[in-house]
Amino acid sequence: MFDMRNLTKLKKLDENAPDVMKAFWAFNAELFKDGAIDVLHKQLMAVAVALTTQCPYCIELHMKDARRAGANDTMLTEAAMVAAAMRANATVTHASHLFKE
Incomplete structure (x- = not known):
């Protein structure tokens, strides 16, 4: 697809x-x-969001734009780990709903 x-x-x-x-x-x-935010940081945010929403088109486009803006492998990796942490954090905090009074 x-x-x-x-x-x-x-x-x-x-x-x-x-x-x-x-x-x-x-x-x-x-x-x-x-x-107020430079293009590099906007594109790194876009990469993290794209990874979180799991849109392959957005991942590809924003990864390329991030690299054009100066992102390196380390920066992209950190953006990916921020995205992973946000998904994990949401899972953990939503787990509080498992325990009813």
């Missing part, structure tokens, strides 16, 4: 909802510019 070539089909969204998609692409482009 996962195939990066599928992303070419996104043009169908542009055709079927041009105003919404134009706004989406503009939002996305603006978001990933330097701001």
Whole structure:
């Protein structure tokens, strides 16, 4: 099912909802510019979120963008471990619901 070539089909969204998609692409482009947080750190956050949501397209795209912004293997590994910790932490804290009074 996962195939990066599928992303070419996104043009169908542009055709079927041009105003919404134009706004989406503009939002996305603006978001990933330097701001209070630089592009490198935004892309590392995006990698961590992509790993957490397990979107292979997002993982691939944001990993490449993170590397273009200067991320190295160590930085990407730490981002992955942050994502892993967040998932584990959510499991542990939600375990509190197992114990009813």
